[in-house]
Amino acid sequence: MASKITFIGAGNMAGAIIGGLTQSGAAPESITATAPNQDELTAIGERLGIHTTTDNAAAVADADVVVLAVKPQIMREVCQKLADSVQKARPLIISIAAGLDATTIDEWLGGGNALVRCMPNTPSLVGQGASGLYANARVSDAQRQIATRLMQAVGIVEWVEDEALLEAVTAVSGSAPAYFFLMFEAMEDAGVTLGLPAETARRLAIQTALGAATMASQSEHDPATLKQNVMSPGGTTERAIAHMEDANLRQTIAEAMQACAERARQMADELAKG
Numbered sequence: 001m002a003s004k005i006t007f008i009g010a011g012n013m014a015g016a017i018i019g020g021l022t023q024s025g026a027a028p029e030s031i032t033a034t035a036p037n038q039d040e041l042t043a044i045g046e047r048l049g050i051h052t053t054t055d056n057a058a059a060v061a062d063a064d065v066v067v068l069a070v071k072p073q074i075m076r077e078v079c080q081k082l083a084d085s086v087q088k089a090r091p092l093i094i095s096i097a098a099g100l101d102a103t104t105i106d107e108w109l110g111g112g113n114a115l116v117r118c119m120p121n122t123p124s125l126v127g128q129g130a131s132g133l134y135a136n137a138r139v140s141d142a143q144r145q146i147a148t149r150l151m152q153a154v155g156i157v158e159w160v161e162d163e164a165l166l167e168a169v170t171a172v173s174g175s176a177p178a179y180f181f182l183m184f185e186a187m188e189d190a191g192v193t194l195g196l197p198a199e200t201a202r203r204l205a206i207q208t209a210l211g212a213a214t215m216a217s218q219s220e221h222d223p224a225t226l227k228q229n230v231m232s233p234g235g236t237t238e239r240a241i242a243h244m245e246d247a248n249l250r251q252t253i254a255e256a257m258q259a260c261a262e263r264a265r266q267m268a269d270e271l272a273k274g
């Protein structure tokens with residue numbers, strides 16, 4: 001890992017990534033996090049043993065890697081104030097902000113930067129994230145490896161070579177934890193209707209998802225085969241799946257993901273215009 005990493009922002013995502021980095025052997029003293037609020041910094045500094053400061057520009061001055069981990073809506077202001085320091089230090093920039101394209105962030109930082117854009121998801125908070133990464137033309141192979149190792153600290157990493165594909169990544173993984181949470185809600189409600197206590201239905205549904213995901217990630221078989229293996233001919237699963245297919249569940253999922261990717265495109269335009 002590069003010698004010095006600065007996180008601009010010390011919230012949920014920064015905390016998760018820093019926690020993953022230190023657990024995987026990165027030296028806490030090589031990591032700095034910034035935020036305007038001293039209480040927040042004291043808490044993360046004590047928890048993770050890292051440096052903290054309210055001074056964004058100073059934290060960037062001697063950094064090899066700068067991770068932009070503030071909310072998209074304040075990114076323009078934060079970047080424009082950082083531009084001078086970034087132009088002098090020329091660190092690798094990694095943005096984890098949803099929706100902001102690489103060219104816009106680079107421009108706000110004065111231009112000419114090696115910049116990786118990342119679409120993470122919230123299971124990163126428990127080390128089970130899935131991130132899509134895109135590098136602009138100035139990013140070297142060594143810098144790609146740095147970005148890979150950084151995001152691998154909280155989950156799996158997939159690179160895309162066309163930035164527009166991050167909209168597809170948003171639909172497949174960035175927003176997707178919510179699809180599964182919706183499924184848990186629906187299964188819990190249906191379990192209650194069938195007579196189970198809510199807590200029992202919730203625990204069974206969540207553990208089943210965990211088990212199915214673990215099986216799918218470890219199995220040599222594709223999901224269609226694993227599904228078929230549960231469906232005894234003339235049995236209960238076949239009946240349930242037939243209902244889902246008749247109700248066009250696949251089509252609903254496809255349309256929802258199209259809408260998600262389309263909204264990612266719109267948000268990028270809105271945020272770039274400010």
Ligand SMILES: NC(=O)C1=CN([C@@H]2O[C@H](COP(=O)(O)OP(=O)(O)OC[C@H]3O[C@@H](n4cnc5c(N)ncnc54)[C@H](O)[C@@H]3O)[C@@H](O)[C@H]2O)C=CC1
Nearest residue numbers: 009010011012013035069070071072096097098120121122
């Ligand atoms: N794809 C996804 O599901 C997710 C994407 N993200 C992205 O990660 C980024 C961070 O999100 P969270 O960690 O959840 O937000 P958060 O609200 O927990 O953290 C934001 C941090 O920025 C700090 N901050 C505010 N103003 C600042 C300034 N001027 N200078 C430095 N720090 C400042 C806050 O004090 C806080 O520490 C966002 O851009 C979000 O889009 C985060 C979570 C999941």
Ligand SMILES: O=C(O)[C@@H]1CCC=N1
Nearest residue numbers: 098099121170174175
């Ligand atoms: O819903 C959103 O806009 C963000 C981007 C991906 C996940 N959450």
